[in-house]
Amino acid sequence: MFESPRKSNARNAWSESQEELSEAEPVSTVSKGNRGKKKKKRSQPQQTERRSVSASQFCAEESFDREDEQSEKRYTDYDEPIVRGIFQIGKKSHDVLLTSMRVTWSPIQPETPTGQSETLRRTEYVELKDVFGVKVKRRRSAGQETGGTLLGITLFQCKKKGPKLKDHAIHFNNMSVDHCEIWFKKIKEILSGFQNRPKSLKVFVNPASHKKEAYQIYRDDVAPLFQLADIKADVTITERKGHALSILKESNLDGYDGVVVVGGDGSVAEVAHGLLLRAQMDAGRDTDSMFTPVRATLPLGLIPAGSTDMVACSVHGIRHPVTAAMHIIMGHHQEVDVCSFSCLSRLLRFGFSAMFGFGGRTLALAERHRWMPPGQRREFAVIKTLANLKPEDCELSYLPVKKVQTETLDSVKNESLKDDIEEEESWTTTRGLFLNVSIMAIPCLCSMAPRGLAPNTRLNNGSMALITAANTSRSEFIKHLKRYNSVNNQFSFSFVETQTVWAVRLRPCSQSSWSDDIAEDNREYDFKNTPIISSEGAYPWNVDGDLLEAPSELLIRLHPQLLTLFGVDIEEAEEAHIKCSCI
Ligand SMILES: Nc1ncnc2c1ncn2[C@@H]1O[C@H](COP(=O)(O)OP(=O)(O)OP(=O)(O)O)[C@@H](O)[C@H]1O
Known part of the structure; x- marks a missing residue:
């Protein structure tokens, strides 16, 4: 029986085989003077190409016998033969x-009588930039944990299909210990040279996310891939809200190359906030004042296991734990804009998106009915909030993005934004009745809005989308909401406005805050068993799917590229994909 590669012990893989096997076969380590034709033609491979080439491509490159010195130099710089040998493949x-x-x-x-063309046509390759693991392959009997007959080595490749990434094993069979040892060590050496790829991660798993499947997702889909990639994972299963935040604030994070969260948007927001808060603490920033934040030092990986997973979908283009794990393993980095939420100059939290009015009230109501199953709770909250639809009387101010400012450097942008915030005349202010106000720093892709809640925003374009729905009839507002899930433009209503902004200030003016809703709600429900979340005079905001209560005016500022996520800019990825298929 073949050992399942996913179950092998990555760290001891080779040393174990050395102890147990002694039979050797000659290995032809390729010397510089004996490279034959193959040495001459390999130029730098294209960065976007991930699939194996066909033999005809290889053949075309191979067929040049006369090369000038320059191409020879290029070859030796980039593609020096290291070792050559015989393996059984298939x-x-x-x-x-x-x-x-x-x-x-x-x-x-x-x-063949036609020469070498047939052989060359079947030549294939895998680029090492797409390989994330190498393992020793052994035959073991049922129940045998260690040892076993050496069969060869297996390479694990990251394969791309649209936005999806998946692992793919390529087996190279040869029963010689010496032969496999050389190959194993050489490939390991090359793989360890990829600097962006993490070696050690702090992982937070929220067992309460969505259908309580986060741990299972981590154990079955993610941990085996981390093990193949020789990534050490220090896992904490969170016990309560705020657990991950307190660990991030207090622990020594020096030994980690990244932080990973397995959960939904609420968990992502807590960990992102924790990482950024920790960076401010380490940099000595006073978060009780108007401060210019510093970037988080560690990148953050997101394994989607929640009910909406907007942040993960926005940075992976798909809700797929294996794709998310592969982005982490391969060290794909994506800078992301983040906003800060502050009240009376005091930082409340960092986040990616916020909703006030309908979005805030719906979440607040859903939270008060946590005892209901998640889907039912959300549906109930949406229907009840729509039934009691009320506009919010508020003063809304924003700093529009100026063309010239979008091109300035991030640090300059941050400082310039700070100056603008302090200058009252830079702000555009309106007072009115709003059914909903959304502020989004990222596109917020999700199943309800496949193009995103803010389709015109990019992950790192240095601006936020401000989307306001002014007071209108319930039926018009419902039409607007339904458009998020259709191909029609959700913004083409006279009561909907969108702005590209750097900062937003929202001051609720109505005296009847949502505590009135609670009083009404409590008349209908058993309030002894329902926790009352709101305090008197606080207004509910939906910040990344988490309830935030702000007692008065909330200031939302954009901080360009403050956080690095493991992932890709999906628009660029899509463009690359389109280009590929055109060719
Ligand atoms: N052990 C735990 N028990 C209860 N809540 C927890 C626990 N660990 C973390 N939390 C909190 O649960 C909240 C919600 O979790 P999360 O966002 O992961 O799931 P979700 O709400 O189902 O998904 P989504 O936000 O995508 O809709 C987070 O704010 C997190 O802080």
């Missing part, structure tokens, strides 16, 4: 070559 023996960039293999077979 059912056939192959001539396999390892260079610093790739592993190339072609079947060994007698030459």
